[in-house]
Amino acid sequence: MKKIFSLLIIFLSSIGVAQANSSFTPAYVDEIIVHDSDSIIIKFTSDVAANEGCVLKNQMILRSTHARFDRMYPALLSAFYSGKKIGGWVNGCGAFNSGSGNYPMLNRLDLKKD
Numbered sequence: 679m680k681k682i683f684s685l686l687i688i689f690l691s692s693i694g695v696a697q698a699n700s701s702f703t704p705a706y707v708d709e710i711i712v713h714d715s716d717s718i719i720i721k722f723t724s725d726v727a728a729n730e731g732c733v734l735k736n737q738m739i740l741r742s743t744h745a746r747f748d749r750m751y752p753a754l755l756s757a758f759y760s761g762k763k764i765g766g767w768v769n770g771c772g773a774f775n776s777g778s779g780n781y782p783m784l785n786r787l788d789l790k791k792d
């Protein structure tokens with residue numbers, strides 16, 4: 679009985695983690711940093727509202743290991759150079775290297791017209 683209860687708790691806690699995706703407020707990109715940690719740091723002109731609970735509100739990271747990095751990074755550059763807003767979704771918080779950072783992690787990118 680204890681094993682079944684333990685498995686049930688593990689299962690229910692994993693469901694909560696899988697549903698951590700949240701959208702963020704569309705904003706203008708102020709700076710893009712290609713970091714030597716294989717992550718792209720995206721800085722915005724204002725805070726973006728995301729419900730992930732990350733400490734940093736005006737920055738996020740795009741990991742080079744993201745399955746759609748080869749599409750998201752050029753789209754990000756396009757929005758940056760054209761002065762368009764981006765929106766999208768983030769999933770969880772993480773550091774861009776072994777340091778102490780608490781960045782929202784970009785999961786989906788939406789390009790927005792003004």
